[in-house]
Amino acid sequence: MGNRAGGARGGGAGRRIGGGPPVVEDRLTAAMQLASILVLDVGANDRLGLGRRLGVPVPLTEPRQASGRVREAELFEKACRERLGRLDLTLLQQLHRLLSNGATPLGPVVDEAMQDRVRLGLSGEGSDPSVGTATAADDTSERSHSTLQPFASPGALQKSPERIRISEDQVIAALGPGGSINEAMAGYEPRPGQVRMARAVTRSLNDGLRLVIEAGTGTGKSLAYLVPASMFAVANGRRVVISTNTITLQEQLFNKDIPVLRKALPHDVQVAVLKGRTHYLCLRRLRLFLSNGLDGAPERILAARIAIWVRTTETGDRGELAISEAESAIWTNHLSADVMHCTTRLCRDNRSGRCFLARARRRAEGAHLLVVNHALLLTDRAMENPVLPEYDDVILDEAHHLEAVATDQLGTTVSAREIGFELASLSQPQGGTRFGGTVARIAAVFVEAAGEPGREQIASITAPIHEACETARVAVSSLFEVSTDLMDRASRGGRGDAVDRELRLTESHREGESWGPVAMAWDEASAALALVDRGLQGMVAAFDPFVGSSETVDDAVADLAASRQAISEARESLTRILAAPDDTEVYWIAGAGREMTMHAAPLAVDALLQSNLYEQKSAIIMTSATIQVGGSFRHFRNRLGLPQDTMVLEVASPFDYPKQALLLVPRDLPDPTSPAHGTVIQDILAGVASAMNGRTLVLFTSYASLRAAHAHLREMTPHLTILGQGIDGPRSVILDRFRATPNAILLGTNSFWEGIDVVGDALSCLVIVKLPFTVPSDPVFAARSELLEDSFMQLAVPQAVLRLKQGFGRLIRSGTDRGVVAILDSRLVTRRYGQTFLDSLPPATIVHCGARELAGLVGDWITRVPDDLVPEHVAGIGDGTGLE
Template identity: 55%
Template sequence: MPGLGRGERAKLIREFGASIGPLEPADAAARAAEDESIVEASRARLGQLDVALLQQLARMFYGSLLPEARLVEAAFRERARTAFGGAVAPGAGGEREGADDLLAPFSPPAPALQPSRTRKAVDGKAIHAALAPGGSVAASLPGYEARAGQMKMARAVAKALSERLHLLVEAGTGTGKSMAYLLPAVHYAVANGRRVVVSTNTINLQEQLFFKDIPLLRRALPLEFKAAVLKGRSNYLCLRRWRAFVREGFTNDTDRLLAAKILIWLRQTDTGDRSELALDDSESGRWSALLGADAQHCTPKTCRDNRAGRCFLSRARRRAEGAHLLVVNHALLLADQALESKVLPEYADLILDEAHHLEDAATRQLGVEIDQQDLTFFLSQLSLPQGAGRYGGLVSRLLTVLITAGGEPMRSQAGELTQPAHDAVDAARRTLGEFFLALMVFVRGVTETASGPITGEREVRLTDTVRRSEWWEVVEAAWSAFSTDLGQVEKGLVRIGSALDPFRDTSELVDDALADLANARQQLTEFRVDLASIVARSDPATVCWLAVRDRGLALHGAPLEVGGLLQEQLFAQKDCIVLTSATLQVAGSFRYARERIGLDDTTFTLAVPSPFDYPNQALLCVPSDLPDPTTRAFAEASVEALEAICAATGGRTLALFTSHSALRAAHQRLSRTLRRVVVLGQGIDGARQQLLERFRETPNAVLLGTSSFWEGIDVVGDALSCLVIVKLPFSVPNDPVFAARSELLDDPFSQYAVPQAALRLKQGFGRLIRSTGDRGAVVILDTRLLTKRYGETLLRSLPPATRRRGTWREMGPLVMDWLANPPAAQA
């Protein structure tokens, strides 16, 4: 099953028919029985495939010793025997280039929208009728409750679209903000023949909108409308590159498994979107390097898949052109605007959900990150010595194409044309190592001077002061040598391209080779420009730094400020922009959010409170006797307090941390001391989604999470009854971007650090109450909420829960008393 990821037991049961339990058994015999059940389910699934597809799979696995190879060969022989009445060898028949005849049937895209000459306002009465009690939304959604806040937001969005306004909306948890903006957006788009782009930060929300909320709207509304999802080009499989991948054959089992997964998936997919596949890190790297669509290969003039209507990227774009609602992510949206790549069709109206992430998304998208592995992999893709004057990689493939295209006259010249490129890559590989060695010596020198030897992860901001050090002079010299060698690589590639260009348009083999060459040259140019900008710091509006991680050292660059860029390149270009999130206000003010993302004073704002009854649904406890979190004593004391709370609740608890090291320390202790509680740790006990499934299904579980668990998770009901926030989520003061931006402010702590922490804290708090039936307690172990002046600002940013103080030993009993005795009973 191509979309089945490691550890997804629920999907294995539901979609694969395996006879296994929801949790992995501890007993070895039970695990063996489960393995046999999975094998039997695999045999049954393979037996359902047609013989042509099985023959292609058998060819891919030919000569492999993998157990999957034996399963495929047995299934092919059985199907061939019944289909043809005799034995057929897996390798029988001529080698075919690819799998064009094995593609799923394509549904034709809708015609492009035709905007009306005059704009029509959104019908407010229709919006009200749809959301009112007994309206069309209620009729289509069992259990729907009309909410005044949702109605208010929908009217504001309708007004913004109709009158071309910019609107900033904080919609409290439970408002139903997705429906509040989708409903008027559909009415506006259909009435005017214009598309509305909806952008999200996370894949989870993107998929929720497209696969859940938009289908609901289709059932609820008497309007015919089209919706589409569009992602960055590399997310779509390029059939030309896929055929080349298969044509070159497989020298390792990793590529065989990836190819088999894709081949089966091609029979099922209408989109070619990689998100439908469960790819591990290695497979994702191969996809990006060899299979994803890119600007060079995806050219209508030379691509027969494009002309035949098979190109997945082209079809996705045509669907987008015909869509009234187009769902994208912030990264694609920002790249499209900043680089003017025009991946998105023309649009004038934009809704940005998860808008509290916009500044960070712009920082990432407009920044750069390069590590040694990236560069090493790139050079290996160009040329990789294989002994005795033999090479693998692109340059060798170009040699073969030159000989094939040019015939015998080219055979004697081709080696002379390609060898300089091999030599240049070899030289660049050596100076690459010297460059990163110089960088590591620099980091070690700077950090030892400041705070001792390098331990764990470390970031060094490249300020003017550190650039004047003797170690940096060595870095600059090493970069000069590496840059020179990269220039020689470019010359070698240009020489090969000049020899191959006369054969352009003579065959797909040549055109693919030229596209691969153009792609490599573009990547090479980008690497050189980005590295030069970091080493030389040519742009004073950019903050640069080095990061030491488990996988090695990386160079980073990011814009110092993004508000002005967003205003100039996005907000000023659009008629209507609606920005919304559950966390935009700090202590009742939109000022921080507006300033950080560059919105001017003409932007309208709206605060829609949550419909939840927080005083009766949520308890907020803060212990008064724990050490200050900035002291060493806090680490042990906070884990002891967390242990006591988890022992009292017996599970059903989510603990949020601000560092992985603190999480690991807590996991180690709690796993040892809480005998009747299942302790699950992020990065320790499985992938994020797997952990959430186990947490929901295990009543006595405690889940420990860091940054990605502070938002975007939804555990409804009693499965989550207690939320513990170990420490206030302030940014690390020496984080390079945070530190550089702080230097631009008069009072960086009050203007930047506190508002940022307030929004993160509000996001974390929001994990607890997800429906009107939820009830639970939040315990914040950070006493600075009570002892510091800014504590009141943070508290005023949180929902109005019932508050209690006490000693850390009283936290567990307070939580259990709240859970056992609802307010009415307590009264």
């Protein structure tokens, strides 16, 4: 994001800043970048969001003409100057040092704000506001976060020695007509399905049982588990963990549902959100990051945003910031509170109660309800220094993601870029015998601690490390190059840098002639990385007499240990992938553009979940709107290895799907594998979008199809606004534009199949281009398929059914929504398994029709009531009820 910020004045040429890549000198882009720094939680690509927050009136469509862009840039610059002018002088000086003097393209506006302050005669005490020579770290001492008071922990829970049963009647009364939830929540309506679910959750908590619940959209499942969970936790002094897959649901629980809960219930329920360590800012690392100098514009822009944020944040959670992908890497590598860099024993922030991670942990220790995500839940037990406090009972929402999250978290990924970054951070040749980087910096700390006699000692240790780092850089680069050659030869494809490709490493590959260069390259890389590891170990040992003598020394040792651990873990992961394969894992190499990665993942997660979750906890409750396949929980239970005594419950949606939703299934479409399919689909999309005058979400299974449809719709429907994922902006930005634009069509893939919520008329039509089958060549899918007798029906179809159910669920989000779903895949009617998909969907009114009838039927449904449809077209899908 920072690299594309652009100059604050003038043209379209590029220039280099801070040794980084070219920055486009576009005044509007630079103004939005500065606005994003000041707003903190809105990204630089979100014009509409920035405009709303700063009071800048901006049109829905970004101006393309130079004059229009300049006019809009001036409005943003004016708003930024006003906001900068209201900052504390010390902070404004810090931003000036970070962003001005050619360091970033944002300097001119900051310069003007600084000059305005000087004209007002508001100079800082003991400082000259016109001078930018002080170090950027000057204002990251305690005074930069002086408003952060030491945290008063609510105290650990007093756990009852025996499970105290809570009353089902009290739970149901709270959720019923005239109950406390009804009084606390405006517009609340008691729902029978919610009561059924709450009763089942109560029994599970009381008796320590396993329970799986499919709760249809609109059930109110969050309160159905939060009410009994809070009553149980308070009565027993026991913590109940609530685990979700997405941040969106975490925020909904914490900001919407839990405040209602606390208002409604008589007991004082303590609630906390806890995330993985890398989500939290480490103040020690922030000081180090700023004092070591900032290489380029991206680092300086992120530092400026954090300089403002750190003065007010109570949590230090990066989720409060709008951080780009590039900035995310900077955060992880330099700022996060990861375990490798933690110096708890002598950390002054920990002692003073200012450490954000420690504060989050103390909140968690006193919480009755602790909200986490699946990734942290599944990996915390394996950590050397776990984050989660003790708990016995857990509720997993969005449970349909559990297998995928377990696969990801229990596997490993190694990239050439990350290893190269670590080696370059350690040792940076500067000509002759001079080096920069972590090793050289920490050598100076050793000399300061040991005195002049230590200079020769540390030089004898660091010289071999520098040599080993260079050898390792070359060897690792060679390893990934020969691995890329192996992948290209195996796929018989070219070496196009824009192509995403994967190669599963099987026994046949390892026994073939092409494996020889890979094995040889790995031997060399392994030996070189081992030398780096041993050198760092020796350097850490040299500090032993001085550990604890100062924070500077402890910081140095922590950084060395972290670098050593990173190198060691990379070597261990590569050994696991290349030299010591196991029958219980799947291995593959992948290339996306110029990025090359190597991977390992568990072939199955059931045994791992059994040992890490099922055998360790008492009540385990899993819920989601999409669990069943064809009316059965069998697939879900088998994939997760749930114990036989696990109870299951289906709670149907309260929505009147036959009246609210029309499902159109064309009979005469080309097969999805046919060359004619794409053209026919594009014409249908143009007709449907015109009939709906926008208000349509189209879900794709590939970016190539999405891009082709985007170009076609732009040409065929110029009166509509076409918004394409990855074309017209990031996910959140185009979602906001879609909600705000009456005649918009939104084209999405991957993440748009679930987790988006557009209520009302803004979304009235959903088009699903193809059934969302997993690509057969996906390494994990292919390996798991080989273990099954009928992999298509046992794995491919169930996975696609669950994804289709998620996609379908984007349309009807409330009891007043009405709309149309069209599935443009002929396999629904030409393949035997098509009925399994239809049986798994909510009970909408279904119409089998011709492709040419689609646009007309869409228009009819929106303008007429469902009863007006021709009866012979209508077929039921099932009532979606039942209990297994």
